[in-house]
Amino acid sequence: MSPSSKIKEINDVQEFKEFYLQDSHYSFCAECNHMEYSHGNGFLEIIALEDLQKLHSRHIGHQARRKFYSIILLTDGEVEEIIGHQKYRFGPQSMYFIPENQIHSIESWSEDLKGILCMFDADYFLLCIKHQIKLNQFPFFQLDKVPFIDLNDRETQMMEHLFWKLNSEKCQKTTFNDDLLVRMFLNIILLEAERIYNRKAVEQPFGLSRKEQLVAQFQLLVNQHFLEKKQVTEYAGILCIHPHHLNDMVKEVTGFSASYTIQKQLVQEAKSRLMQTNATVSMIATELNFTDDSYFGRFFKKFTGLTPLQYRRKHKHQ
Known part of the structure; x- marks a missing residue:
């Protein structure tokens, strides 16, 4: 095991x-x-x-x-x-x-x-x-x-x-x-x-393994670039490692694949905009750089079980 x-x-x-x-x-x-x-x-x-x-x-x-x-x-x-x-x-x-x-x-x-x-x-x-x-x-x-x-x-x-x-x-x-x-x-x-x-921030000895350092760098890059970079290969290129190696390290440290990490960040951003703004679903899809509204809708529903409009109607505070 x-x-x-x-x-x-x-x-x-x-x-x-x-x-x-x-x-x-x-x-x-x-x-x-x-x-x-x-x-x-x-x-x-x-x-x-x-x-x-x-x-x-x-x-x-x-x-x-x-x-x-x-x-x-x-x-x-x-x-x-x-x-x-x-x-x-x-x-x-x-x-x-x-x-x-x-x-x-x-x-x-x-x-x-x-x-x-x-x-x-x-x-x-x-x-x-x-x-x-x-x-x-x-x-x-x-x-x-x-x-x-x-x-x-x-x-x-x-x-x-x-x-x-x-x-x-x-x-x-x-x-x-x-x-x-x-x-x-x-x-x-x-x-x-x-x-x-x-x-109170001071320099404290904090030893991370090489794989943890790598995953921390990946997570930071995803936070910064998830709107324009949606492929694991793009992040692997920045980190100068093979995509498979990046995926293995991310999964070992977080329990999820590198691609899932990117997708989850997109879903959370979509949820935020649906709940916190009055932008239309079409506008949000464009802002998140999806090629079309229907693809954005399928992507969102795959993760949440709801369409973007259903999510907004169900959860947005009035």
């Missing part, structure tokens, strides 16, 4: 519960008004680490690849976790971040653990405001940057309050406008974390 086949793929909250918790029927917040999302329109879940500690089924050392993002605020206790291929020990007053598709394993949790775990996927983060920052632009979600920040007393209190407000709004939401407010608080948390991260 290859090492990658031992990695547990975790796609959503239910699979997270089934893998990590003794009781997979546990409700993170019994009082929450659960709004249903379909076709990958996203989820957000928040749980206290002390509750997770009690329910944890002790998958210590088991590798998993979460298909969503995680933010952990640690206020008490210590954890030792592997993110990617780096082992970290986090203590009180720290935040650490796990991007989607990153290999991750829990090595040890102390008994006095306290804090907050927030899980969400890229679709949930799509806010109905223009020029929204993309998740992969936050430094702590980038493969070649350290995935944590240390907080002082004031910053810890601020983050605790923001997470409390996020959870409070999430539990009280009854309309899509309420849900928009929840997403905005998530956005505020990430922007505040980025501000702290950049303010």
Whole structure:
């Protein structure tokens, strides 16, 4: 059995519960008004680490690849976790971040653990405001940057309050406008974390393997050029490697092919424009450099299960 086949793929909250918790029927917040999302329109879940500690089924050392993002605020206790291929020990007053598709394993949790775990996927983060920052632009979600920040007393209190407000709004939401407010608080948390991260940025020893360096470069190039460069061969040419080698490295590190990485970036951009602008589907297809509207529609539906118009009608806030 290859090492990658031992990695547990975790796609959503239910699979997270089934893998990590003794009781997979546990409700993170019994009082929450659960709004249903379909076709990958996203989820957000928040749980206290002390509750997770009690329910944890002790998958210590088991590798998993979460298909969503995680933010952990640690206020008490210590954890030792592997993110990617780096082992970290986090203590009180720290935040650490796990991007989607990153290999991750829990090595040890102390008994006095306290804090907050927030899980969400890229679709949930799509806010109905223009020029929204993309998740992969936050430094702590980038493969070649350290995935944590240390907080002082004031910053810890601020983050605790923001997470409390996020959870409070999430539990009280009854309309899509309420849900928009929840997403905005998530956005505020990430922007505040980025501000702290950049303010404290120092040169830290951070050793990446050659393949991880290569994939980080590829991801950066895709972020910069996905509108005009849609072929793996174009990126392989820039990186001066064979396309097959690039594809193998990307799949080993992220679990997905290089072409899927490019296509997913296009789909996320299309979703953003459908939700955040009033541009017609035809205009969006042109802006994304598709040859015709019908091809764009087939491409979008292949990934989302909906046509662009159906997606807009179903998910755009009024």
